[in-house]
Amino acid sequence: MRRFFRVLAHEWRCLWLSPASYVAGVLFLLLLGLLYWAILRGFTLLPQEQTPATQFFRLFWIPVFFVVPLLTMRGFAEERRTGMLERTLTTTVRPVQLVLAKFGAVYGFYLLLWAATLLFPWIAVQGTSLEAGRRLLYDLPSLWGGLLFVAVSGLLFLSLGLFCSSLSRSQLVSAILSFTGLFLVIAGSRLLLEIPRVTPDAPGGFEGPVRYLQVFEHLLDFSAGIVDTRPFLFYLSGTVLFLFLTTVAVARRL
Amino acid sequence: MKRGREDFRRLNRLRLGNTLLQVLLALLLLGALNYLGSRYYERWDWTEDRRFSLSPETRARLAQLAEPVEILVVLPSGGEGAPTERLLADLRRLLGNFRRVAREEGNPNLSVEFIDLYKDRRRAREVLGRHGVSTPESILVVSGSRLRQIPPHTLYETEAGRIRAFRGEAAFLTALLEVTRPEDEVLYFLSGHGEYGLESVDPVEGLSRLSTFLRTRGFAVESLSLGGRAAVPEDAGALFLVGPLTRLPPRELRLLREYLEARDGSLLTFLRPEGETGLSPLFADWGIRVGEGTVIDRSPGARTVAGDLLVRAYGAHPATRSLDELGLTVLLGLSRPVEADPQLAADPGTLKVEELLFSSGRSWAERDRRPGVPLRFEEGVDRVGPVPLAAAARRQSENRFRIDLDASLGGRLAVFGDAGFLANERLEAVGNRLLVLGLLDWALERSEELNVPAKPVRSYLVVLSDEELRRLLPMLALPASLLTMAGIVVALVRR
Numbered sequence: 142m143r144r145f146f147r148v149l150a151h152e153w154r155c156l157w158l159s160p161a162s163y164v165a166g167v168l169f170l171l172l173l174g175l176l177y178w179a180i181l182r183g184f185t186l187l188p189q190e191q192t193p194a195t196q197f198f199r200l201f202w203i204p205v206f207f208v209v210p211l212l213t214m215r216g217f218a219e220e221r222r223t224g225m226l227e228r229t230l231t232t233t234v235r236p237v238q239l240v241l242a243k244f245g246a247v248y249g250f251y252l253l254l255w256a257a258t259l260l261f262p263w264i265a266v267q268g269t270s271l272e273a274g275r276r277l278l279y280d281l282p283s284l285w286g287g288l289l290f291v292a293v294s295g296l297l298f299l300s301l302g303l304f305c306s307s308l309s310r311s312q313l314v315s316a317i318l319s320f321t322g323l324f325l326v327i328a329g330s331r332l333l334l335e336i337p338r339v340t341p342d343a344p345g346g347f348e349g350p351v352r353y354l355q356v357f358e359h360l361l362d363f364s365a366g367i368v369d370t371r372p373f374l375f376y377l378s379g380t381v382l383f384l385f386l387t388t389v390a391v392a393r394r395l
Numbered sequence: 396m397k398r399g400r401e402d403f404r405r406l407n408r409l410r411l412g413n414t415l416l417q418v419l420l421a422l423l424l425l426g427a428l429n430y431l432g433s434r435y436y437e438r439w440d441w442t443e444d445r446r447f448s449l450s451p452e453t454r455a456r457l458a459q460l461a462e463p464v465e466i467l468v469v470l471p472s473g474g475e476g477a478p479t480e481r482l483l484a485d486l487r488r489l490l491g492n493f494r495r496v497a498r499e500e501g502n503p504n505l506s507v508e509f510i511d512l513y514k515d516r517r518r519a520r521e522v523l524g525r526h527g528v529s530t531p532e533s534i535l536v537v538s539g540s541r542l543r544q545i546p547p548h549t550l551y552e553t554e555a556g557r558i559r560a561f562r563g564e565a566a567f568l569t570a571l572l573e574v575t576r577p578e579d580e581v582l583y584f585l586s587g588h589g590e591y592g593l594e595s596v597d598p599v600e601g602l603s604r605l606s607t608f609l610r611t612r613g614f615a616v617e618s619l620s621l622g623g624r625a626a627v628p629e630d631a632g633a634l635f636l637v638g639p640l641t642r643l644p645p646r647e648l649r650l651l652r653e654y655l656e657a658r659d660g661s662l663l664t665f666l667r668p669e670g671e672t673g674l675s676p677l678f679a680d681w682g683i684r685v686g687e688g689t690v691i692d693r694s695p696g697a698r699t700v701a702g703d704l705l706v707r708a709y710g711a712h713p714a715t716r717s718l719d720e721l722g723l724t725v726l727l728g729l730s731r732p733v734e735a736d737p738q739l740a741a742d743p744g745t746l747k748v749e750e751l752l753f754s755s756g757r758s759w760a761e762r763d764r765r766p767g768v769p770l771r772f773e774e775g776v777d778r779v780g781p782v783p784l785a786a787a788a789r790r791q792s793e794n795r796f797r798i799d800l801d802a803s804l805g806g807r808l809a810v811f812g813d814a815g816f817l818a819n820e821r822l823e824a825v826g827n828r829l830l831v832l833g834l835l836d837w838a839l840e841r842s843e844e845l846n847v848p849a850k851p852v853r854s855y856l857v858v859l860s861d862e863e864l865r866r867l868l869p870m871l872a873l874p875a876s877l878l879t880m881a882g883i884v885v886a887l888v889r890r
Contacts, residue, residue, distance in 0.1 A: 158889065163882030167875050174871035182864055184857035192855060257874045268870045269863045277855050282441045353433045361484075366442040374432035378425045385421050389414055 145238045152246035156212075162250060165211035169204045169254050176200050177261040192280040193262070195364040198287030199357075202327050205298055208254070209323060210316035212247045213302030217391065218315040226391070236392040240303070240384055247299050255291045259284075282366030290363035290372075294356065297376040298323055300383035307390040326379075330354035438495065446850055449492050453568050457493060458500035462575050466490060466505070466567070467535040469519050470547070471512040479532075482547055483509075486534075489563045536570035543570040551852075553720060561850045569836075580632025580839065582609060583619035588672070589640025591814060593618045598820040602637060605817050608828065614835070621647040627654040633661040633838040638814035642673035652677060655806040656790070661838035662807070665814035668729040679739040681788040681808045682748040686732030689764050690782050690812070691772075694757035703728060703821065704813075708753040712787060714809070714833035715751050723826035725752060727784065728815030732760045734783045745790055745805070750783040752811075758782055785811040787837065807838055 156162050180196045183189060189196070220226035229239060262278040305318035333354070359372040440448040449457075468486055470479050490507045497505040510519045512531055519531070526535060526542050534545040545566050552560040584593045584602070593616070595601030606616045619628070627634065627650055634654065643651075654660040655677075664674065668689050678685060692698060697705055704727040709715035718725065735748040758780030759772045772779070790805035816827050859867075 158885060160882070160886070163878060163885075166878045167882070170875035170878060171872060174875060175868075178864075178868050178871050181857060181859065181867070184855060185859045185864065188854035188856040190852060190854050193857075257878075260874050261871055264870050264873060265867060268867055269859055277857070286441065353429070365447065366440065367447050368439045368441060370436040370438070371433055374429060374436075378428055378432075382421060382425050386418065389418065393410075393414065 144234060145242060148234055148238055148242035149245050152242045153249065156246050156250050159215065161211055161215060165208050166250075166254055168211075169208045170257060172204055173197075173200075173258050174261060176203070177258075177265075181265060191364075192283045193278055194280055194283040194287055197258075197261075198283075198290060198360060198364045201287075201291055201294070201360060202356075205327070206320060206323055208251070209298045209302045210305075210319040212250060213299060213306050213319055214312040214316040216243050216247070216303050216306035216315075217387075218306045218309050218312045222310045222312075230391070237388045240307075240388045240391060244300060244303055244384060244387075247303070248295060251295050251299060252292060255288065255295070259288075283364050286363040286366050286368070287360070289368070290360050293373060293376045294359070296380040297326070297383070300380040300387070301326065304383040304387045304390070307387045327356050330356060436495075438492075447488060447492070449496055449564060453493075453564055454496050454500070456568055456571065457497045457505065458502055460497065460502050460504045460571065460575065462538050463504045463506070464571055464574060465535075465537045466493070466507045467510065467522050467533075467537065468508070469510045469512055469522060469531070469533045469535070471532070472514070479547075482550065485550070485561050485563060489561075489567070493567065536567065536574055538574035541574040543573050545570055548720075549717065557854075558852050560852055564850070581615040581617055581628070581630045582633050582635060582835075583617055583628065583631050584635045584637065585621065585639075586618050587620040587622055588643055589638070591637040591818060596819065599815070599818055600638065601819045602817060604819045604822045605831070608822065608831070609835075621650050624650065626650060627658070627660065631660060633663060633835065636662065636664045636674075637817055638665060638667050639672045639674075640667065640670055642671060648673065648677060652680075655681075655808060659790075659806045661809075663809045663811075663834060663838060665811045665817060666731060666733075667814055668731055668812070678808070678810055680741065681790070682735060682737035682740040682743060682746045683786045683788055683808065683810050684734050684736045684739060685810065685812065686734060686760055686778060686782075688732065688760040688762040688777065690730045690732060690754050690758055690780075690784060691761045691764075691770050692754045692758035692780070694755040697755050697758065699726070704730060704754065706752045706754065706784065706826075708755065708781060710750045710753070710783075712749045712751050712837070714787065714837045715830065717833060718826055718829055721829075723829060724824070725826040725830055726816060726821045726824040727752075727813045728818075728821070729813065730754075730784050731812035732778060732782045732784065733786050733810050733812040735786045735788070746788055748786060748788040751785040751787055751809070753781040753783055756781050784813065785809065787834075809834060809838070 177193070177197055180193050183196075184193060191199075217226060220229070230236065262284075265278055266275050301322045302315075302319040305322055306312075306315040308318060309315050353371060353375065359369075359375075362369055363372070440446070468483075468490070470483060470486075472479070472483060487509070490509075494505060494507050497503075510522060512519050522535070523529075523531070523533060526537060528535065528542075528544065530544070532547060534547060536543045536545065550561060550563045550566055551558045552562055584590070584606075586593070591600045591602050593602050593606050596603045609616045614632075619631075619634070621627070622644075631654070634651070651662060655662055664678075666672065666685065675685060690704065692704055699705060706725040706727055707722075709719040711719075717723075733750075735750050737743040737746050737748045740746050740748075760778035760780075760782050761770055761772075762777055763773070764770065787807065787809040789807045815821060817831070821827055822831075
């Protein structure tokens with residue numbers, strides 16, 4: 142266990158020393174700051190039925206598409222290219238420990254980035270005359286629900302990115318694979334709904350399982366203040382699967 | 396050397412096979428776990444007002460559902476921005492809750508199916524055809540041969556064109572109760588006191604159109620004379636008393652009281668503009684007063700060429716809700732004022748009395764209506780408008796809002812100052828027909844007056860000046876600026 146924490150600390154340090162992390166972080170916060178502003182502007186023009194936090198987290202997919210590949214592409218691809226991976230694996234560190242340490246480091250960074258977005262409502266209240274709108278901007282069920290969603294879904298997205306990174310020696314190829322994978326998970330499940338049901342005579346057809354995969358619907362529930370065990374199971378089991386596949390891919394380098 | 400290479404290849408293949416097997420087993424395990432997880436799950440509503448949870452009454456009713464009920468939602472999906480997007484999202488959430496609660500309560504009798512009208516045309520055609528429904532966009536609640544259709548527009552409460560609340564829970568619960576009701580109830584039209592004839596085709600005092608209208612909508616309709624009867628029949632869903640000319644004998648009045656009070660029955664009374672029926676004490680016990688005089692309305696557009704009174708003002712009552720929302724007009728003949736006065740009742744605390752229809756602000760109740768005398772409002776003598784034209788009372792037993800489903804729900808009494816609006820000559824008016832259906836829904840407890848409140852739809856507005864908005868934009872870049880500075884410091888230190 143001590144070995145795992147040592148590797149985790151190393152990966153965490155590497156992440157903070159890497160320029161790619163800062164580029165990803167700054168782009169992420171700039172973009173989300175702009176989106177938050179646009180959302181507030183929308184609230185000044187017309188009454189809206191969802192809180193600013195709900196609308197904000199509904200746009201989670203925009204930063205996810207670039208931040209996850211940027212954070213994870215380096216993971217194993219760079220080490221494979223430089224031969225560091227093989228060297229690390231000849232030490233006492235086990236593949237599963239290495240995978241979990243890398244995953245833990247990027248996940249921590251990802252959570253920190255999202256946690257920084259909590260500053261937006263605070264800045265909006267402090268910097269304007271929105272004192273009266275404090276309750277709306279700090280609407281706890283939608284704020285915590287949205288954060289819980291990005292925290293839980295982030296597990297799956299980052300594990301998928303890390304798996305893609307373990308498949309190639311090129312960071313660029315890893316990033317493209319990761320982007321494609323994320324697109325399939327986030328948007329692909331929605332496209333499945335467009336297909337007419339295979340067995341129209343059976344009540345429900347295959348709509349039930351497809352709806353189970355709907356990432357956007359999970360978000361709507363979370364940000365509305367509804368917590369359901371199904372998305373948890375979906376994201377956690379997906380994470381376990383991709384971390385397992387990553388471990389298998391890394392172990393085959395031995 | 397060659398053998399060593401062979402062994403190495405075999406070992407490699409073995410390792411690959413072993414890896415593939417592990418991956419396959421992991422996939423199977425996680426697939427099975429997800430399958431089970433999608434069937435057995437928990438859901439918590441963290442909102443302050445439990446906006447997304449079902450009311451205790453709905454939960455109790457779903458647990459007791461004794462017959463199989465199918466809910467079929469046939470609507471086009473159309474994706475984001477489509478007109479039905481919001482409705483579908485609300486229905487999925489609500490009916491998902493219905494399904495989950497029924498399953499939690501171990502009741503397998505409820506099934507829900509969403510059918511996309513465009514993508515799944517074959518299934519939609521088959522379902523609509525099987526139930527003989529001609530409206531393509533339909534929400535059906537079916538149990539055996541009984542069908543209840545829920546018009547999509549009735550699922551929302553609107554105010555000035557904006558959605559204020561979603562009342563889907565009450566609408567579906569009402570439909571579920573209706574299709575699982577043990578047996579059909581009969582609507583009895585009382586006779587023997589000069590009432591309008593149920594099968595009469597007379598345009599002024601005949602109800603043949605009403606009886607056909609009700610029968611084609613699945614109601615059993617019969618005429619009933621209380622003379623010689625010991626009680627109102629057991630299968631009475633509601634009693635209609637339309638235009639009695641003479642006083643009701645005390646014995647019959649007692650039977651009506653028993654029916655209303657001991658059996659929680661429903662009595663719908665429609666009076667002639669003049670004449671004494673002896674019903675006033677009964678009405679008073681239910682907090683309803685039939686006023687003196689006849690309602691005269693002189694405002695422009697308040698009368699038809701034939702002299703009928705056009706009513707466009709409604710009380711907030713389930714029976715008149717759809718009339719109000721659709722902006723429809725009810726056609727009345729000469730009418731007496733009928734007002735709510737709960738203090739007349741001995742036990743006003745258990746009564747809920749509401750006025751249903753009103754004449755316009757330029758109307759009055761004329762007390763002195765004699766042939767040859769011009770109609771004129773007399774201050775201090777005549778009642779000034781708007782004048783209430785109908786009232787409805789509902790007795791609530793004390794445990795009404797405790798979720799004891801076997802508890803009495805209380806009787807219902809509606810009094811209209813005019814019987815003519817049910818007559819053949821006026822029943823063609825859409826507003827009149829809708830009012831009859833609304834009244835029946837209420838009288839037969841089909842209305843949404845269950846203990847299930849509508850879920851309010853909130854809207855939020857932020858008030859910020861242009862200058863404040865402009866100032867806010869660079870401020871929101873603060874977190875990104877801090878991270879940039881941290882990156883520069885790290886780069887400098889590393890160098």
